[in-house]
Amino acid sequence: MRAYRTVVASVLDDVPQGARGYRTLTVVVRGDQQNQLAPATYLGIDRTVMTYLIDDLVTAGLVERRLTPADRRRRKIVATARGVDGYHGSPGAPGRPIPSQRRPAACGTE
Template sequence: MSSEPRGRASSSAECPDLDNDLVWAIRIISGALRRAADESAEALPGGARAYLVLMALAATEEKPPTQLELAGRVGLDRTVMTYLLDDLEGLGLLSRRPNPRDRRARHVILTDEGRAQLQRVRTDVAATESQLLAELSEEDRGQFRDLLARVALTAQRGAPGE
């Protein structure tokens, strides 16, 4: 029995470290997921960016974020976020309400139509995720998602050396 993980790329003879390189792996995975999100969200203004915004809003429905908090959570420039929210609000996918504690800030709230659009895109993206993770057991999939999310949060806070 080989100690090599299943599905290992055969490129190791040409470039012994490529299939162990994190930059390569994340680029390949990110590209596949980005293409799936772009294709699924092409009807939404901002495409995959809109998908991320809708996902973030769905995850924060108990405590709607401000526009600034939302921009930070999904990693978008606040000016870009404002234009994107304008477009999404124009389609009835979200609404913005003044923050009762600070009239300068606005809370962003997902609408029923926004939830429906998110579900449609999420279903398509989940199919791609399932294909990408096919070599992993259910337990490994959960562990992979958890570990990747932890690394992403570290990167979002600012990795050492930045």
């Protein structure tokens, strides 16, 4: 399990909050999220935690908050060009090969 975490951590090194940040970015890139609460509900992340997570993704330039025309109190979460490029450049994204399913030797499979 340690080897798996090491590999995943190295792949997600540039994503704020690691796997949680990547999952959030995936939801934002793939879907039409009406507001900040939508990805939190979908992913099962507490809404207060999602606020800090979105803040980190905004700071990293991966997503941005945009005013919703129908209700200016709400903000829609939208992936930036950098966020979309980062997502599509990651292993397992559409059109990208998933790394070998073989476990690392450190996991004891060889």
